[in-house]
Amino acid sequence: MSAVVLTVGTELTRGELVNTNAAFLAAELTALGFEVLEETCVDDDRARIIATLERLGRAAAVIVCTGGLGPTTDDLTTEAVATALGVPLVRDDASLEHIRRRFEKLGRPMSESNAKQANFPSGADVLVNPIGTAPGFSVRIGKALAFFMPGVPREMKRMFEEQVTPRIRSLSPNDAHQIRLRTFGLPESVVGERLAGVEGAFPGVTIGYRAHFPEIEVKVLARATSNAAAREACETATAEVQKRLADVIYGEAEDTFAGVVGRILRQRGLTLAIAESCTGGLVGHMLTREPGASDFLLLDAVTYANSAKTAVLGVDEDIMRAHGAVSGEVAAAMAEGARRVSGAAIGLSLTGIAGPSGGSDDKPVGTVHIAVAGDRGTELFQRVFPGDRVQIQTLAAYAGLASVKKYVRP
């Protein structure tokens, strides 16, 4: 069943606000089993609101609209709906009473502009607003059942949940099921190639991709004649996707890469100490965003200056002089130093050149040395990461965490 989201407001078309209402409604409608064809946002322009409603009334079975129900002169949605339908506005006494009572509670007089909020297109079904002055309403426009709600996010969310959801739930067959997989290690194009043919092999299944640098999320969506059939098709197709991407899938849905690495350390009862240089604290930040990092993380020494590498981690100045701070030798000494100073089971270090300056022919910007030290000795990795400063830092931090994952789970 198809749905569209319409948001009305010049503050949106001027980009003064990010349109979180549209994202909320799209996610809710998708979860209810609707296919959201389009989200449109128009400014507070009567003719544009009317033309858009007429167009959407031909395109979808459900229209959900927010904004333009307020008391001011630039709130035009209700009038536009009446014009689009060719019906008069009529005052709803119960709504007027509701608005009057809200003002009484606030100890303020109700103005005539607020009384306007009790006007609805003739024949509309009024949607109660328990936490604000503007009631919503529902009408039929073209082939669509259309809902109009205030733009204030908390009023809109409450009204959607209590008033709109019960009215549309029975329309949607809820015939979709989706599984999201999180990957790290391959570019989107290669992930796509590895999954070539999966859509064809599993009818009703579509595969979507989303890049959150440096990760690629893979979404397996199945639609079928029933929810059970959709779930089964989704799970079968997902098993094939997992087989093809086994080396790069690290988790599902809301997992984070640092969270997964932390979980492995916790499960294995291993503590970690980190020595960062070019990543400047990013590895520690990624691990400690997740609750419970104190179970395994003892220390993250961001030894940005060479003197700090010596003072905090005991890195030999001669080694730095001989090989440079960006070298496998120094990375090893940092990881071993972090482990020794903190008493952690595992030491991870990263030293490199994040740029934009500081590179040379020998060690270009993006060069990063990573070391992992532990009972099995010290493992070294060297990479040259592409991108700008923040991308290099991000790729290095991911590679550092991946090195720990590899070390502890051989």
Added chain:
Amino acid sequence: MSAVVLTVGTELTRGELVNTNAAFLAAELTALGFEVLEETCVDDDRARIIATLERLGRAAAVIVCTGGLGPTTDDLTTEAVATALGVPLVRDDASLEHIRRRFEKLGRPMSESNAKQANFPSGADVLVNPIGTAPGFSVRIGKALAFFMPGVPREMKRMFEEQVTPRIRSLSPNDAHQIRLRTFGLPESVVGERLAGVEGAFPGVTIGYRAHFPEIEVKVLARATSNAAAREACETATAEVQKRLADVIYGEAEDTFAGVVGRILRQRGLTLAIAESCTGGLVGHMLTREPGASDFLLLDAVTYANSAKTAVLGVDEDIMRAHGAVSGEVAAAMAEGARRVSGAAIGLSLTGIAGPSGGSDDKPVGTVHIAVAGDRGTELFQRVFPGDRVQIQTLAAYAGLASVKKYVRP
């Protein structure tokens, strides 16, 4: 001059992402003097992309579109444009070479699906993408000059600024001028209250707000009969805004709070050492995202475990036992220890409870102690921050940087 924004992607129509690209483009187009009539988002559906482009080509003078230029099978925008125009796709050799070189730099083979990204509707003007594989392009659709860019925000922003802006600037009467101010320290509602009446006092001026947690960006936009008049009105109104928000404005436009604090340290010739606990490396990460942090940052010791506070910073175990790790006494010892170990001019420390667990009646979740140590002695701050774990860490990191700013610039 009218403009519309089109964003393409099923991840958007499913509400999996908030559409920050649309807000960014709407704000930029508004600042360039365009009237943005509509922002539309459609799913990855060829027929819907074509129908929408044809409709928008009748409605506006400029179409700016993002998304659907990637290498995978659900990236359909380029094909849809060619179909809408009734022209074939042709391969652009220079773009193919650009893509091939990017893959060479990454040390990976270029796949056939990436080569697809060098195909453009015949007659298109190619828009270079210096930081990604997908070039953009521009064509005329109906009465509109249309631009197609990748959906990855940083690639899109760079391309809009370098490739699109120069091509559309002359179309707009440019009778608008905008100044953006960055603030930290007050909620949006209070910032709004402080600026009450400014719009009325300066005709043609509108004030917009954008919250990027924990900052509030204030945008002063003036429209007038000429660009010079708009600039003057904007500057006069901005002076009033600056007066009212003097205590919370830290910079303009692209400034970052950490970048501003780093700049002050560099200008004053002061070095910094940090000791973090609950913020887990976030302060270091914020400072080192900006190039040139090595000019002043010597060390960031994320001493997550108490044993690390002692081993790395020399914090007395008795002090921790007596006052707890989350205390002013320990914060002071950490800041002084970081300064002593590294030889830095300024020591900053943060110790607190980021949650969700670990709080008590005495020290609830959100409690953070901050210390700044230097030649003038050690200053202590205590706060209880609201929010979830990441919000508390973010507010604490900002407060830590604010404390350094205050200490060095009395």
